[in-house]
Amino acid sequence: MKEFGYERPAHPTDALAMIAGVAGARFLGGGTNLVDLMKLGVETPAVLIDVTALPYDFVTDDADGGLRVGSGTRNSDLAAHLAVRRRYPALAQAVLAGASGQLRNMATVGGNLLQRTRCPYFQDVTKPCNKRVPDSGCPARDGEHHNLAILGGSDLCIATNPSDMAVALAAFDAVVFVEEPAGPRAVPIADFYRLPADEPQRETTLEPGALITAVALPALPWAANSRYRKARERASYSFAIGSVAVALDVADGMVRDVRIALGAVAPIPWRAYRAEQSLRGQPATEVAFREAADAELEWAQPLRDNRYKVPLVRNLMVRTLIELVQAS
């Protein structure tokens, strides 16, 4: 690990001044991703600005009936919060499905949103990788890609976003609040992440030096009927190979509304708009669910070793929808 400076400001203005003042300065949340990447030499910040002393450790009710979660809230606290568990159960389940108890105690909401891909080449500084070193190449396409994207990738990069939490946030249309050099901004999660296209190094639409302050969950009463399901290679403590966050509003056997987001299949938490579209107003039957899943996955572009993800997420989607019908 390279030597680095360390600051722990208590006021957001100080944090913003610090990050603007030093080239190579980075915010530090729980450090569970950034410090790992520093050990690997992937990240080499000059200064770490620890944001955990900022006043962002909260979960409060919003006036509109939604919830607001501070960016410094630890993943464990988020998952345990009663309002989250009651009103947005898929979010609590998604957070709990990630990492381990120890890691969740450290990891913050802001850090979770910005954690980097687990693509093995990205983590290996001796290998080319367009995301880490623009224009150096993408060995994953012909190499180890069993857990990389089937949707939304580009010729330059097929990395997957590894966050479980972000998948649930995508389903609930969360809004991310940030402080940027130009001032504060509210970024809907759909506009927060970028597809790689021809700039895989740019993963979000944030300006450099942006500080995430909070995440808002808009009011969505039927989000109480939601669920997160995750498939992985061992029983606990590992990243998803496919996951789904679903919220379902059914009445009289018909789908009134639905939210579906997929994890571990795309460079961003993948909102399955096509599937949602095809389901609204349809009977809540397995046949319709399958059609909806197919409508989304028709666009999948699997590679040699990640084809399995197509039936995997299809089955996850269908099953979770059926469960939610049974639960409502």
Add this chain to the structure above:
Amino acid sequence: MSDIATTHATKGTIGENASRPDGGPKVRGEFAFSGDLWADGMLWGRTLRSPHPAARIIAIDIAAALRIPGVHAVVTAADLPASVNYGLEWRDQPVFATDVVRYVGEPVAAVAADHPEAARQACEAIDVQYEPQVPLLDPAEAAAAPPIHPDGNVFRQLTIRTGDPSARGPIVVEGAYEVGMQDQAFMGPEAGLAIPADDGGIDLIVSTQWLHNDRLQVAECLGLAPEKVRLSLGGVGGAFGAREDVSLQIHACLLAQRTARPIKIVYSREESFLGHVHRHPARIWMRHSAEADGRLVSFEARILLDGGAYRSSSYHVVANATCFSAGPYKVENALAEGIGVRTNNPPCGAMRGFGAVQVCFAHEAQMDKLAEACGVDPVEIRLRNALATGDRLLTGQVIEGTLPVARVIREAAALPLPPSPEIADPMTRPGGAGRTADAAHVRRGIGFAVGFKNLMYAEGYMDGSAARCRLSDGLATVTCAAAEVGQGFVTLAQQIARTVLGVEDVLLAPADTSIGSAGSSSASRQTWMSGGAVEKACQAVRAALLQHVADRHGIDPAQLTITDGRVTSTDARDSIDLAVADAAPGVVFEEEVEYHHRITHPLDDDGQGDAHVSLVCAAHRAVVDVDPDLGLIRVVQVATAQDVGRALNPLQVLGQIEGGIAQGLGLATMEELTLRNGRILNPSFTDYLIPTALDMPEVLATLVEEPEPGAPFGAKGVGEPPTISSTPAIVAALRAATGKALNRVPVRPQDIALGDGE
């Protein structure tokens, strides 16, 4: 047979669940692992490793590294005062690469600095000019490829021929199998502290499996007499074969010699994955033929093991894989060809099961195919072919000791089955904590497998172990260099001393090189070899004590015995009844002995010969639940019966069984080092998956006790069998649940059902 004076009054003797002396400290977090070592004024050592699988070294410039403040030394091959190569069995591995590097991770230089960060910067500042070469990565091409090492590309080629291999029964089954590269994945990374001594020698505290072999290699490379290199065992956090080869030992000692300062080296997790050998990946082809009733007629096998860049123990892994390739079954006609080759992949060597694991995966898949082809139950077909005492191995050796194959099969098959998936705890369904699978989608499969291997080194190796016992006023002190790597030898040494001497207070002196070699903590050999040495030393002390008492009372020592912790006479008229502690006040009895097992012999050109000391077997039955839609697996239960000879500490045996099954489960379903262009892509515990507590199945175990003639207390080593047949049993269960061929381990979600998707 050993003369066992079983004493009821003495607690913690043989056969009891005596508690481990290191158990409490380990549970409380007080145990000092070698990573915790510290010395005043010490420097931090660090190794620079090759980023290339194959390259010529054009030049190494260390000037910039030396200029970094806090850097005390930078050493390369040019600084080695004596031998420049090392190796566990054969010195073919450079301490530091000179003209070429042969694998990603090969040491090129080492530095010492007053801070780990300065050491890291120094490594970065060393300018190595490489000229990358085309690496040899496919083991199938290695034998015919131009040599990548002066010793050639073939570590060993072994052919075992017996009977008429062209004989054919009416039923023939054939298959090709593959085993991925598994890592020992111990928790405590490599660590050691080398301290220069006033006499020009070095003291090295290190976590290792074999102090004396390390010492020899260090001494050779440093140009010191072996006595000048004194090793003691640092706290070992697991080994499983990966600590048999030297890692940081020579580097640390050289730096200590150079700087005249203590040197500490601790590997990071990533460096640990690069710095030790792995389990050989294997490609195996087998063809079995049988009578209609399933009795084997012929067996053919071709086994290809990728040994990576250096030899390590490849020579003997090839022997084991080939010798035990048919499994614990009778077959008269066989042709088994094993080859281990050199490539530019990471070096492979010893790992729990040592060659038997790879072939067991193949022969057990074959036995299931045969069962199906013959319409015979898988358990029954194994019983029909089971080896027993008096039968001959592929190598022609007649089994003289115990080998209760049929019994372990029957006992494992008789253990109760788990409840059906509908009523099981959802946490125990596929997907575990994610509660991803629901009972309606779960398919259950049951698989059975049997494995065997040898105990101890083979093919004429003169193996031995030394131990010393000291007894004074009822306090026994046992000294032995056997490395406690977690297996529980320290407990057994105490139990043995208590049993023989009738005392409860048994101190264990630190394991170090002040006494003769105990050999390696590998090959399931320490209970037998060092247990035997400790027993023999204690017997000698016991004889001396009884002689002393007899002399004092003017009687024949043959009349005296130790029972219930007391010295008594068999002749009632003598009325001698002394507590051992009071039998010889102030007198010190001390004896040092060496123990050897019976002689074995090399294999001849047809792979025939009495090469093995003793054999051990186990059977595993696995029950798995699979969610085929999601490719999720849950191993619900593993039931096993294991041939243990005699259980000296049943609880510790169970510990070995559970741990071995965890490792077998890992190989079956998740553990693999992924290589691309010779480089390990997943050198971390985030990306190299090992089973967690939630992945562990319920384990049911029956210990089959048929004392082994010639073994101290009749006990066999128990560490390896749990790893050998648990993997194939789990995969057989997965096949039963999914109907898939599953010819490769680890089995991945994509292999289970999802296959090609569309």
